[in-house]
Amino acid sequence: MSELPPLREVIARHGLAASKALGQNFLLDEQLLARIAAIPGPLRDRPVLEVGPGPGGLTRALLRAGARVTAIEMDRRCLPALAELGEAFPGQLTVIEGDALKLDPANLFSEPYAIVANLPYNVGTALFTGWLSGEAWPPRWSSLTLMFQQEVAQRIVATPDSDAFGRLAILAQWRSHARLAMKVHRSAFTPPPKVMSAIVHVTPEEAPAGVSMRWLERVTEAAFGQRRKMLRQSLKAVPGALKTLELLGIDPQRRAETLEVDDFVAIARALTLGG
Numbered sequence: 628m629s630e631l632p633p634l635r636e637v638i639a640r641h642g643l644a645a646s647k648a649l650g651q652n653f654l655l656d657e658q659l660l661a662r663i664a665a666i667p668g669p670l671r672d673r674p675v676l677e678v679g680p681g682p683g684g685l686t687r688a689l690l691r692a693g694a695r696v697t698a699i700e701m702d703r704r705c706l707p708a709l710a711e712l713g714e715a716f717p718g719q720l721t722v723i724e725g726d727a728l729k730l731d732p733a734n735l736f737s738e739p740y741a742i743v744a745n746l747p748y749n750v751g752t753a754l755f756t757g758w759l760s761g762e763a764w765p766p767r768w769s770s771l772t773l774m775f776q777q778e779v780a781q782r783i784v785a786t787p788d789s790d791a792f793g794r795l796a797i798l799a800q801w802r803s804h805a806r807l808a809m810k811v812h813r814s815a816f817t818p819p820p821k822v823m824s825a826i827v828h829v830t831p832e833e834a835p836a837g838v839s840m841r842w843l844e845r846v847t848e849a850a851f852g853q854r855r856k857m858l859r860q861s862l863k864a865v866p867g868a869l870k871t872l873e874l875l876g877i878d879p880q881r882r883a884e885t886l887e888v889d890d891f892v893a894i895a896r897a898l899t900l901g902g
């Protein structure tokens with residue numbers, strides 16, 4: 628294991644007081660960071676995209692695991708600390724200064740890459756939905772290992788018949804496997820956020836044939852936009868949807884959250900076929 632200065636020292640030496648505006652809550656416990664870096668599986672010589680490395684705690688864990696890391700960070704104050712880290716792991720770390728919301732990571736890699744990130748809540752959710760929403764499948768990434776507020780993580784892995792089940796679960800599960808990999812107590816962060824966090828791990832699976840993402844989104848948006856209503860009401864505005872329920876034998880008196888992910892896929896497939 629490379630000898631590196633403790634993260635607290637790196638933060639103090641580079642004046643990296645956590646910025647609220649940038650959603651900075653740093654992880655400093657190196658054992659915890661090593662466990663997070665192990666979630667994607669063996670990383671030796673594997674390309675990894677890390678979004679929001681900050682002072683580099685998770686980054687050093689990924690580098691120690693042998694990954695070839697490309698890291699995107701928008702806080703330029705962190706760049707000297709990350710440059711030092713790069714020197715300790717020659718040839719393993721590339722740092723890009725920028726806003727991950729404005730960059731297409733696929734352009735940075737020539738082979739499948741694992742994405743790992745501990746991001747501010749709003750940025751994490753926006754990137755997550757973007758990475759899962761492309762029509763092209765499988766995606767260029769091989770897995771997502773992302774920290775969320777625990778409540779959001781639970782919505783991503785939710786199963787039917789629960790309040791947490793909705794658009795996010797369907798987006799994450801209809802052609803991927805999503806699991807809650809680790810809960811992280813708020814006290815693990817500096818400074819501690821108000822709520823608990825959890826890490827979700829997502830791997831792509833084969834996409835069901837004949838389903839367009841656009842139709843799936845349209846149906847789930849309508850169905851969960853009025854989640855307390857029966858489907859015959861909530862899906863009224865989606866052309867062909869009520870007829871499709873009848874053809875598939877889905878009772879229109881049911882509410883969206885009682886349907887399986889596969890039911891939404893079947894509805895979207897019929898609508899995709901119909902136009």
Ligand SMILES: C[S@@+](CC[C@H](N)C(=O)[O-])C[C@H]1O[C@@H](n2cnc3c(N)ncnc32)[C@H](O)[C@@H]1O
Pocket residue numbers: 649650651652653654655678679680681682683684685699700701702705725726727728744745746747750
């Ligand atoms: C919650 S901190 C985590 C830092 C570090 N990965 C850790 O685990 O200790 C989030 C990091 O993401 C960076 N960040 C926030 N928004 C970003 C964006 N749109 N693009 C790239 N980095 C961003 C912040 O500057 C910060 O360093």
